[in-house]
Amino acid sequence: MIPACASAFALSFLLATPGQTQPLSFDGSWKEQGFLRFTSNDYGQNGASLQVVSDGTVSLLWKAVPDALRGTRSATWTWAVAEGVPATDLRRKGGDDRNLAVYFAFTDAATAATANPNRATALLRDPNTRVLVYVWGDDDGRGTIQDSPYLPGLKTVVLRQAGTGQFAENVNLAADYARAFGGAPEVLMGVGISADSDDTDTKIRASITAPDLR
DSSP states (O other), X not given: OOOOOSOOOOOOOOEEETTEEOOOOBSSOOEEXXXXXXXXXXXXXXXXXXXXXXXXXXXXXXXXXXXXXXXXOEEEEEXXXXXXXXXXXXXXXXXXXXXXXXXXXXXXXXXXXXSOTTOHHHHHHSTTOEEEEEEEOSSSOTTOEEEOSSOTTEEEEEEEOSSOEEEEEEEEXXXXXXXXXXXXXXXXXXXXXXXXXXXXXXXXXXXXXXXXXX
């Protein structure tokens, strides 16, 4: 059983088009993608929010974005950390733990027409994919963009330094994409949530609301 985080969050809804609301809620449709074969986080999806426990483990919870939201250019969410990992260097492979990370995976229209958005691992490795990874971790300043030590198409954007607390976030995906990769994002294929404590062998207890995409 997943222990309750200190804070309870309100449900976020997604405005796909005027007059139409589509929540990207944690309704059980998000699926875990393991980075390592024998390690897994503990996720509790309750619609309004996601409860996360990572105890010396790492994995990614993934959801393909509905067609109506593939033109998303901004996102909001609230996240909280009751227990977290120490600051690590997120540029260093094998030593890059972080409390929480939110992935936004974009690709071009041609790739989007044929790629399977449910296969996160294949999509993230596709040479046409560009991913913004917003993290709560490291000790760099807010808004710092880092190269990922794993894949050339991933860029890390530091939102919060390592520590605990609760914060509301509002990110401009289009502006951050331009800073990270140049140009404008095309098609948003999927969103992922990750917690990573395997390198420091520590424990994370955290939660996050369903991201509101616009």
